[in-house]
Amino acid sequence: MSLTKHTYRPLSWNHLDALANRMNRIFGDADFGNLTYGSEWVPPVSVEERNDEILLTAELPGMTGEQVEISLENNVLTISGEKRESREEGEADGKFHLVERTFGSFRRSFTLPRTIRAEGITAEFDNGLLNVRLPKADEALSRKIEVSRRS
Incomplete structure (x- = not known):
């Protein structure tokens, strides 16, 4: 009986990763590499509405602010x-056995409501x-309106 090496890859919405996982189960861990390597990626984003603002947060691990461009x-x-x-220097000749990063x-676009003050975006x-x-x-801020009584 022989054991085959299996590399666990978490479930992904990417159909090519799912196909690679199936192929690895059938053929063992053949050197197919990560089929998404170098392709376009989509960073996860959350959008939270608050009383006076909308906060958009994007996860960009491994990046710096200088690598990001924002336009309106x-x-x-x-x-x-x-x-x-x-x-690292001197590692250019190395061989990857697994790349999950x-x-x-990437490019994400969001249509803003007309109630946003464009000049105040930070x-x-x-x-x-x-x-x-x-x-x-x-004019978009919520406020309480008092009801008056007629005498």
């Missing part, structure tokens, strides 16, 4: 950038998280 055109906010593979360019990058703050216009 016709009420569409676009976040783009490129995550490059980093290797993603590299490459962005900060800290510890792999990009936070984009989209302030609401004064």
